[in-house]
Amino acid sequence: MAGLLRKFVKAWSEVPVEPYSIVIDDRPVIVNFRRNSRAKRIIIRLTRDATGVAVTIPKNMNASRAQAFVEKSVPWISKHLKQCAPKTVLGPGSVIPLRGIPHEVHATTARRGLITLDPGARRILVPGDPRHLSRRLQDWLKAQAKADLTEASARYAKSMAVDFKRISVRDQKSRWGSCSAAGDLSYNWRLILAPSHILDYVAAHEVAHRQHMNHGPRFWRLVLTHCPHASTAKHWFKSNGAELHRFTVSQ
């Protein structure tokens, strides 16, 4: 009997798991399963064309456990699909979320002049040689980021009674900000593409490191005392952070 049961369980757990489709971030994602007798644990990865996921499951894992794993992995899938989404190159006609509000990049016919904002029409007006538009726009966005981050950092330094040295704004791949032991603050220019309260939180976070060079309870207490929206902002990065990395000056 036990032998028969074992045989039955074995046969049942080795049946293929049918592929299916789930909707993540308003788009269908195909989930394909593959059994691998050598797999020690369940493994999920994006397909090469980023239209679905391939799930490798160990020999004896049943379908419902494999599907439950996929359910649990939805945030992971969402994050990685966003990273694979086509890049938005800063150029005429591209729409970029300036301070979290979509603005269209518009090349004007003026030969020279400064980049200006047309807030009513939500447009960023860029004069000059179109060949240099992308680079000029990025410089402008960096300058906007630096202005906002300098204001926010100074405000938090005052309320937390600390100081800092230099502020630099860079093209960082993974970090949003950092604070050196010497007191230099460094920020990611893409923060200008996030809503203002998000940029504001990153400034509060880095300035708070002037008092605590760690992420211990005292550090978080300081951040939350001065920036009560810190938890909301941290949560925002989890679901939207990868999206900001889609913006680039070149393909």
Ligand SMILES: [Zn+2]
């Ligand atoms: Zn930190």
